[in-house]
Amino acid sequence: MNTPLISPQIASSDSEPMIISAVSHSSQRVTLRHSHSRGQLLGTLQGLISIEAESCQWVVPATHSVWIPPNVQHSLLRSHGPFEGWSIYIQKNACTKLPVKPYILELSDLLREAITRTMSWHNSELEPEQKRLIAVILDEIRTMPQVELALPMPKDMRLLKIALALSDNPSDNRKINDWGVWAGISRRSLTRRFTNETGFNFTQWRQKLRMLKALELLAAGKPITEISLYLGYDNISGFISIFRRNFGVTPGNYQKAMINRLSWRNFTNTTIRNDNHINSKLTK
The missing domain is CATH 1.10.10.60 (Homeodomain-like)
Known part of the structure; x- marks a missing residue:
């Protein structure tokens, strides 16, 4: 049994607008049900994950992500195979215009690249352009349509x-x-x-x-x-x-369309350094 990417206490703190975490495991990952006062967007770089949130259980592929609103009970039932995951935790007062129910959304190119950019931030205080990028992430979460791709468990x-x-x-x-x-x-x-x-x-x-x-x-x-x-x-x-x-579409045409998204793999090289290592960043 594994702990959440960051402790529920840190995830419930309200001092930073966004907390970004990544973790890599050579084996499957499981976390117990928990909640925190921040909203959470999470996904994987490879593999399927089984997620439980409220009364829903889904299987979610690496091409998509899961939005979990503040104070919603959730757990990672299991990652299927080696786990490389990422998560962003959003300050509660920034979630007021975001969906109030858990749902699955496709990782748009814009959202994917915006999250990748935040993982390279090292400064303790946010610059104006970084605050604008956080606003873009919030807009993407708010406007991306819910998809029926996820599979109920x-x-x-x-x-x-x-x-x-x-x-x-x-x-x-x-x-x-x-x-x-x-x-x-x-x-x-x-x-x-x-x-x-x-x-x-x-x-x-x-x-x-x-x-x-x-x-x-x-x-x-x-x-x-x-x-x-x-x-x-x-x-x-x-x-x-x-x-x-x-x-x-055919699998071949789908794969060609995904070639333009290969930059997402750079996320692995820049944020996940070693097996079983959690890399967390607080954006202030």
Whole structure:
């Protein structure tokens, strides 16, 4: 079990307009439910994360981020694979015009670059241009539309066990009967509860999970054939067809579009120095 990126006490302080943190772990990361008086925008540089906020549980890819308003209970259920994460904590009085419910937003190019810029700040007092950049970040959070990309997680502990196992290994092609035996739940209950708790049947949920993982791997520049095999597809044409049906473009075209965002990887080199190291900056 891991502690939050910064302590809830620091995250509840109100002296600095923004606190920026980054952390890297060679293994999965889990944090307990907690809250703080600041709003929080968090995401990863690679991998999927399972987030719980209020009554919602989602699987979120590295191409997106999670907005958590002030004083909302939340936890990182699990990072799936090595974890490289970032988070910005926004002063409570600056959150009055921001969304009052947790939601998922895509990392726009502008928001991505603005966050990257803040990670290079070293001065203790904010310059006028830095204050304007913080205002840009707030505007992006406020105006970016909510997306339906994130995948709801089931709440039943038996179903959650299955969902987390698939998140760790999306290529697992066990049939629904086998999953039921493994988790100790009947096929009928598994089928009914999965749909009731996530809005998707089991097959749809697994397919959407694989598509989220595909987005991350494509953004990382992995070959499409390799991605297809990793996600458990028997042939690349089937993977391409399902991807295009979900996102309206082929995996190849999506990957080309992501090339322009490769500067985000510089974030890793400039802010995350060593394994298990937290780098936090207070902007005053």
